[in-house]
Amino acid sequence: MTTYGLLVFEAAEELDFVGPWEVFTASAMLRDEDDKAFLVAEQPGPVRCAKGLRVVPDHTLDDHPKLDVLLVPGGRGARETQPHNPSVTGWIAKTAQQADWVTSVCTGSILLHAAGPAKGRRVATHWASEDDLEARGDVTVVRDARYVVDGNLITSQGVSAGIDMALWLVGRIHGRDHARAVRRYIQYEPAPPYMADVPE
């Protein structure tokens, strides 16, 4: 049984946590061994994300099941507000010590740095925040990798990179064949448009 706890907060970027949520919950469905994913927030009640989506957390910081995997999304809240919120940074520091894996997407690594777990480590972040994170010191920003695994810390580049990172992680925990089955379930055969400039 694997439990995934995804932190959410005001102005968390939507796809940062819903991409991995889809991967973790598809993994849970295919494994059928009572894996669980849940959203954790400081307060009960709806949380308004960076682009206006409202989600309802399943648990609060002071009352949630033990979690094996912690995920911290990015977004404006991760860069500007939560690094200065001791309830959240304290919870991250404590929870990271008890989790098997500590992960972030996008500028979630800025929040993980403020809270401690990313200090002194090799990390990835959104391309537009690499200089900002590096300037905070005591961290090595890896600029050319989709996600970076340093011990039990896995940080990813911007927004959509969480899908790739989460697939890697379920493969690391439950095997490559399983990760491939999850990829097939979410039909992840990316085909970004406009990659070439051709006549319309």
Add this chain to the structure above:
Amino acid sequence: MTTYGLLVFEAAEELDFVGPWEVFTASAMLRDEDDKAFLVAEQPGPVRCAKGLRVVPDHTLDDHPKLDVLLVPGGRGARETQPHNPSVTGWIAKTAQQADWVTSVCTGSILLHAAGPAKGRRVATHWASEDDLEARGDVTVVRDARYVVDGNLITSQGVSAGIDMALWLVGRIHGRDHARAVRRYIQYEPAPPYMADVPE
């Protein structure tokens, strides 16, 4: 100004609508011309998605702004429940006539078929539902395209395919350079893991 209305219902698949939501809202932010995206549901109050995520809709079926783009997600609800819900199929039929673009992700095309807009058209769906959709008749299932554009109807393959489709659409509406800027903002440079079988 472009408005995007994303239908949600009990057991809608999470990434089916949050992937396009991220693309549409990132497009809105970058354009800064008062584009809007909103969730529409039959009832007010939280909606529980296929894998347990709860989202709060912004509007109900009988009270929402005019929408330029309609998006119908897939998931168990799209296959099993909503095709037999006349409130929802009636709303889809009416709304599709007034929208510039009618789109679906995954098995959302099954719901679009039940409601009418996909009847007699070329469509895509999740690989596991292609036979099911074809057996419903009066539809041409395209099995080898990530998304299918037939007039103003755009249907996509499973779950993650909505991201590619939504990027294509914002490029079609607002230009390729804009779509590339959105892709860059969400750092969509996919790198699915375990695509090769190599020694660990």
